[in-house]
Amino acid sequence: MTNDSCILIVDDELGPREALRMILRDNYRVTVAASGKEALDCFAGKEYDLVILDIRMPDINGVDLLAEIKKKAPETEVVMITAYASVETATKALRYGALDYLIKPFDRASVLNVVEKGLSRRSNTRGMRDKLKELQLANKTLEKEVEYAYKNIQGHYSETVSSLVAAVDAKxxxxxxxxxxxxxxxxxxxxxxxxxxxxxxxxxxxxxxxxxxxxxxxxxxxxxxxxxxxxxxxxxxxxxxxxxxxxxxxxxxxxxxxxxxxxxxxxxxxxxxxxxxxxxxxxxxxxxxxxxxxxxxxxxxxxxxxxxxxxxxxxxxxxxxxxxxxxxxxxxxxxxxxxxxxxxxxxxxxxxxxxxx
Ligand SMILES: [Fe+2]
Missing domain, CATH: 1.10.3210.10 (Hypothetical protein af1432)
Known part of the structure; x- marks a missing residue:
């Protein structure tokens, strides 16, 4: 069964890029980008649930690209790709908001595991966002009701004051x-x-x-x-x-x-x-x-x-x-x-x- 989740794979090297695509293509809607610039272009008018991003690319540093993606689409989950030599950079990426990192060469089970984790978190975020929208809507309704009740009280107040003033006037x-x-x-x-x-x-x-x-x-x-x-x-x-x-x-x-x-x-x-x-x-x-x-x-x-x-x-x-x-x-x-x-x-x-x- 194909999942509707959209995944963007960004890697300047064809080998790892294709390897990931092959692992994921049967279960998800996969898009590939061969450079940082191409990746950013992919975000024009489209949303991705998860981006798998190579840390070392010739045009844009992976950590900078991560920051750009988080700026454009804060709810998109990002997984970094690294070799053993740059685990330190991957750790730094986590501090900038990446969910996890994958080490080359890829192990099919680890890839699927990390992707599922990312998509599950994305789904939770979306659920929370929807809940927040619902709450904001409920809050607006409540504000309107409070405003109506307040106007009602003000109306009663004016009537009470008028009656009291009329009572003194009559006397x-x-x-x-x-x-x-x-x-x-x-x-x-x-x-x-x-x-x-x-x-x-x-x-x-x-x-x-x-x-x-x-x-x-x-x-x-x-x-x-x-x-x-x-x-x-x-x-x-x-x-x-x-x-x-x-x-x-x-x-x-x-x-x-x-x-x-x-x-x-x-x-x-x-x-x-x-x-x-x-x-x-x-x-x-x-x-x-x-x-x-x-x-x-x-x-x-x-x-x-x-x-x-x-x-x-x-x-x-x-x-x-x-x-x-x-x-x-x-x-x-x-x-x-x-x-x-x-x-x-x-x-x-x-x-x-x-x-x-
Ligand atoms: Fe008086």
Missing amino acids: DAYTKGHQERIARFAQLIGQKIGCSAEETELIKQAAILHDIGKIGVPEAILMKQDALTDEEYEIIKKHPVIGAKILSPVQFLKEVVPLVFFHHERFDGTGYPRGLKGSQIPLSARVICIADAVDAMLSQRPYSRAKTVEKVKEELLRCSGTQFDPQLVDVIIKNDLLSVYLLLVETHEASSSSSDG
């Missing part, structure tokens, strides 16, 4: 849209102070959810137009803690929780709920704190008119280092972020009303 009508505006501004500040895309996204998520704890504050207090009593103010002050408690069980909001918890801390340590100072307060919470205050000052409230940009600037400078992080005040004023913010809000409101109408 405190005067601050409707407040979260989205703060998120835009906090994101803007985050970008200006050099936060990474991930950090900016986190700031945005936390800003949208920062007042979620107001769900736990009675409406009568939230909607009160007169000054709050000390007792009512104490209740309002609980909203960062309530917010953090609401969000804590949600695994994917884990990193948002501390920002919600600390968004009413003040730079001088007089804020709540912990009274942290300066850099003890997470930077992103300091960003949300100033964005929150700026939005409140620039918005029309039932109990106060919207301040002008100039007035807000004055207020930021007045409270720099006490209520606000001076670095953030500086960034907002130097980059004229208040004007940019107003422009963003106007554009957003215009597009919202046109889509509503």
Whole structure:
């Protein structure tokens, strides 16, 4: 029975070349080459499972030819031919990736044995390559499934966030849209102070959810137009803690929780709920704190008119280092972020009303 394996015999001497061909021709598809150059030409558009290669040839040194073949077809097995005198060279060839070597004159059994060994290894390599292709394909399918699952989770996340934000909006009508505006501004500040895309996204998520704890504050207090009593103010002050408690069980909001918890801390340590100072307060919470205050000052409230940009600037400078992080005040004023913010809000409101109408 003829094996489909392709074998290339390379030897400049006719005698050994023919001897090998005679031994192998009945069982394999045999090609012969009488020089190194001819051997390399044989690889144009064709694959060989095994090459039997003479170490000493006039045009190309056998070890160099071995390297060339391994470069062109790394999976091809190579067996070197040598005389007793150059066993050392053959050993060197093994180090360069040859499978084995045959010593002249050839012994039929040794030749068949080495060829079978080479073809078996070639077959294993091919099997491994096919397996690898299968794994790569399975991996791609898995990647697509993970991507789909991730998009699904993101979708659920957006729905969850929208529901929570809507819950606060429903409870405190005067601050409707407040979260989205703060998120835009906090994101803007985050970008200006050099936060990474991930950090900016986190700031945005936390800003949208920062007042979620107001769900736990009675409406009568939230909607009160007169000054709050000390007792009512104490209740309002609980909203960062309530917010953090609401969000804590949600695994994917884990990193948002501390920002919600600390968004009413003040730079001088007089804020709540912990009274942290300066850099003890997470930077992103300091960003949300100033964005929150700026939005409140620039918005029309039932109990106060919207301040002008100039007035807000004055207020930021007045409270720099006490209520606000001076670095953030500086960034907002130097980059004229208040004007940019107003422009963003106007554009957003215009597009919202046109889509509503
Ligand atoms: Fe708040």
